[in-house]
Amino acid sequence: MLRYTISRLLQAVLVILVMSLLLFMLIGLMPGDPVENMLEGNPALTPETMAQMRALYGVDQPLYTRYGHWLTSALHGDLGYSSVYFRPVLDVLGPAIVQTAKLLVLTELISIPLAMLLGALAARKPGGWTDSIISLLAFASISLPGFWTSLILIIVFSVKLGWLPASGTPLLSDASMSEQLVHMILPVTVLTFFHVGPLVRYVRASMIETLNSDFVRTARAKGLSEVTVVMRHALRNALIPMVTVLALGFGSLFSGALVVETIFGMLGMGKIIYDAISNIDFNLALVGLLLATIVTLLSSLLADLAYAWLDPRITLK
Amino acid sequence: MTSVGLKFKTFAKVALAGAAIAVLASSTTMAQPSKDQLVVGQIQFLTNFHPLIQVNNTKRLTINYSLRPITAFDENVVNQCILCETLPTIENGLAKIVDLPDGKKGMQVTLTLRKGLAWGDGVPVTSKDIEFTWKMARDPKIGFSNYNSWDRATDLKIVDDRTVVLTLPQVLSSYNSWDQILPEHLEGPVYAANPTLDTYVKQSLYNTQPTNPGLWNGAFLLSDYQIGTRIVFQPNPHWPGTKPHLQRIIFSYRDNSSALLQNLLAGAVDAVPVSPGGISFSQMLDLRGQQPTKFKYYIDYGTNVERIAVNFDNPILQDKSVRQALLYAIDRQAISDELFGGLQPVANGILSDENAYYNKNMTIYKYDAEKAQELLASAGWKPGPDGICVNDKGERLSLELVSTAGNQTREQIAQVVQSQMKDVCVEIKNNFVPLQEFNGEMARKRRFKALMMSSIDFSPSVSPRIALGSDSIPKAENNGVGNNFSGYANPAMDEAISELEVALDPKTTKEKWAEVQKIFADDLPMLPLYFYPRAYVAVPDLVNFRQGTLDPLAIWAEEWDRK
Amino acid sequence: MTELLRLDNISVNIPLGGGFLKPKVWLQAVNDVSLTVLRGETLALVGESGSGKSTLGYVVAGLRRQSEGTVSFHGAPVDGEDGKRPVQVIFQDPFSALDPRMVVGEIVAEPLRLKGVPSEQRLARATEVLGQVGLPPEAARRYPHQFSGGQRQRIAIARALIAEPEMIVADEPLSALDVSIQSQVLNLLDDIKQEHGISYIFISHDLGVVRHLADRVAVLYLGRLMEVASRDDLFVTPSHPYTQALLAAVPRIGKGRRKKEQILKGEIPSPLSPPSGCVFHTRCPRAEDICRRERPALLPAPGRPTQLSACHFKD
């Protein structure tokens, strides 16, 4: 197990390095020139100073040299500055990470029990009307464009009814807990609806499978109540592989968060990345994307490990 | 089975209860708009907090709450002292024309700081701060933003703690307009340790600790912020002028103008600027149409003109009659009437007809499609088989129109222009490019092939040279500085501008402005479309709100109150 | 009769596992096997599962490359997968042996297609060969799932035949079939041998079938050759204790089946770490010290020069 963990970790490190190079190259292909954007046509600058600045930022050097420099200083803990906000990128990203974490955790806290409940309900009588309705909902969930759902909810609940705030963040940093939660209602609703569909389909499928399995039949034969069978046996069995499903869903949940954060004006990781790319803030975009990638990678790694640990039937090669 | 159902019921109850609580909580929080604070909705967070580096419209709208310029134009377009005692003029002797050692005429301007003026940390604002700011402005390694007022002065003498004399190397009509100054006691050491722009701007306290009260000298202090989300201003206890009525002004940032509008309607935001940094003009009109009384709409004429730059390197556009035909072909009045409720006045030139210097005696290009076609025909362009004009060489009259992607209004106008031009046999290919590319490649490097839509501000303190002077054509030698994107060069225009710049009495100024406008109307170095009015939307209980045409209204924010 | 196939010192080592941090483990599937097959001869490879008999068959067919040693046909070595071998294979499972997306005609004609024979000719030929294996011409137009197991095995045989091979490697061709069908297919294989003079390598653990069909028999245990002999020698006077044990386990009419455990003690050792010396010593009733130390050479049994056996105490 330890050896497996270490080897998976080393692999992840390698993947992260490759990803950083890939992203570095991609971001280098975005329009504009970081030095030029910073100078913004300063008339006092002589061409010599321009050249000096270019040399300082290494813009005149080939891509791999620049990547080397970037990587070395990144490994020394210096992730550089945001060229738009003129602050260290981590200062900019810090609050955003917290914001996104809140959003995602809340979404998962609601999605998982909801998915289990709906999945279990649907699996009780496959093909029945409950199942049909839930399946239809699950289909709607994967077919609805999140940005549109957000817009419609804003039109209805904020503009027309005036019940809920149209923004995801309260005005002031000292806002009360309840105020913060109120602002989260619409974004979390959109994200939950986006996230829960695939989970429900998954829970339903694995519930149907376990409900048909021998040990559930035995349990039923023993005269255990249907609830006990569903709750104690079937659901628990469906839970284990759910870890993997959740981890794999993380990337898409993060993508969904980007859209939701942008529309509800929440300064999370997704919106920071979106803004950074719109503003051609090379370094901020790079570090933001890399962080998101690392989190996704780690979550799938953790899921694999948890899966291996939870399910003794999996033998580690 | 029943138990699962039961659980579902419980769950539903809990969810409903939660929703109910949430709705209640939200309605209570929203039902109590605090009367001593104002929430201003904005888009585009500040790039950095330094008041003199990378200045743009949104920064001007924001920073002025807490850092005041020495002088500013009020709502009647009269220059006023903000931080100074008396506005220097030739009449009161605080400004005089002098002979410089090199034989040219120059000026000396005496500025005296207002009594009792102090930085937010209690340290008095002194001549040293002016000197420090001037020195930095003159440092090519730092490079404040374009057209910064301080680098015009070649010399500065400190007379006493509050008085300095600035020497201008030439006679300038804008001699008595002066910008913000920086605190020497805080920024001095940072500048000394970081003598170049790239490190200075990162280490400047404006960026490392913007809530440091010592950085600000206005009626308000920047007291709290979160990048991309909000900036909070609170009264400056050391402000010597009127004590602010509002206890808090909060800038709440939204991603786009429609979110802003929704927030305004939902009551989360009390005020929004229109156009730069806020909702679009047409959104304001929509809002006014639907909610005429819920908000107060402040609309004033503006000096910012939307125009289409015509690239003089393009042989087709070098022909004056083609340029004239293009302008005749655009029904600007219809655009203004239909899209902007007639409130964005058509621009006949670079000055609004509300401006005192407006010249009535010049060519006016009223929409006339027939005339446009005649002009094109006289220039050798005849309609081809597909309705698009061709010339003798078989070239099609097809022009690319570059504008900014994401600017809804501009995209709309571009599509209308395309449609209208088609009627007079001109094909317009719209190209919406991202803002960064627009500013860099298209504007500063002049890579646009034919037409480019952008706006330019001809305020009284700014010389028309920036867009019409032959020395303002952006090119590599001048680091792409200047707004003469058309590449227009006319000696007569250059001379008129030079004379305008040194004109000090209103009569000469008016004459010279008239000349500049006349040459403009004849040559059409750009196609003027309409003026952006200054507009602002706020809750009706906001009083003493001074909407100015030129300088940011924030300069008078201490007078604002909510009744 | 002339020699068709010659295997010299064939070994097959299969790498197993070997991850990011773990060393590779080598499975010795076949170890130093030398054999010959004459033209028209049937050689049976017998042994328990895991003995390497299928692997050896695949090496002959070119489906697996040997780690060491050479494979020669008509005395000329063929190299790896590229060498043209006059060999066809009949697989154990008639269900997976036929592509479900092809009609039988296409399946049977595939070897011709690969040789570049024009399609009209190969269809005609396929129908002909199907006839030889006892299937009607219409069979060519049907899909495999429309046939029974025995019929499918006939189709597989037809596909092997159409290539006109000199040798067919038959990998337990009967074990997936019903007993009633087995004899039909067995007879078909026998007929083909008579008719076409094809050599077989017949891989089986069913000694009854082997006795019926084989000319010579090779006994494999843990990838090593234990004994090679003509059918009569092997069945009448088995030399190696392992062969004896195998024969003893065969049910005979009237005598019932003796329990395997009585002779073959314990489990087959892991091929990943084969026992030292004679690999059979852990289960051999006659094992002594020398068996643990020294690997016995494959030598003629006493008095029977053509019966080779690898045992220190061979009969």
Add this chain to the structure above:
Amino acid sequence: MSTVTADKAPAEAGRNSVWSKRWERFRHNKLAMISLVFLALMAIACAMAGPIEHFTGIDANATNLLRRFRPPSAQHWLGTDDLGRDVLLRLLHGGQVSIAVGLLATVITAVIGIAIGVTAGYIGGQFDNILMRMTDCIIALPLIPVLIVLGAVDLTKIGLSPEAASSPAVVFLRIVIIIALVDWTTIARIARAGTITVRDVDYVRAATVSGAKGPYNVFVHVLPNIATPLIVAMTLSVGRIILFESTLSFLGFGIVPPTPTWGNMLTNAQQLIISAPLLAVYPGLLIFTTVMAVNFVGDGVRSAFDPRSEAGSRSH
């Protein structure tokens, strides 16, 4: 020759019987059938945009400032937008782009995914390892942010002329390609898993013994046998790609105006929520129903092709 034709007809019949069974099963899935009809109607309607413009003389791009925000009428069935353009026609034009992106990107995705998956699965070993690590890398990426980066890539930096980079065809292809670049992984995984199972099946071995090489085995044996899960995956990916495109265009990194797509029409409509909320409803509703229909069809195909009801077909 006569033998050939005589021989082929029943073979076709046999093949057809497999397909007709699938069709039969599909036809009994009401939801899938309704969706299929809906999609067909939608595709026809979108394709008709040009002819409709021609016959009615309404130009979808012609602005008319005197006819802004008109309610639905006989001439403009869904009214007009903020520039007086016919909403319905613009929706149809937008649909053309959205559907075309969905289909074309799916094809490219499938080609890349199948090529990588089948090669990795067939060759195996270290090569497979490297390709699969690569796939893992891409799966680890948060898709929308990466698509935005790709959408922001300045094509002139990779050698395209500025004119070419902003031409509608390039803008269209660019979005197709960037989506294909990140979305091939699902299909690659399915293709690889299928290939690995089929690669070692006896009928492939039999062909190998007869002298078949890799490409022959891949095209003759592997691909036909892994087609089922691939077709299902491709159907589902059409829906996903339409969503990607609309999201990207909505965020301003996809297809930019004046070319209408459902996504960028929503960006515009977002600004007009106060004055014309319906403009925000139509494009979103179309995206939703189209993607939903595609997914229902995908689900229908999945159950019609279900390996459990079809002997011999293999899924991973």
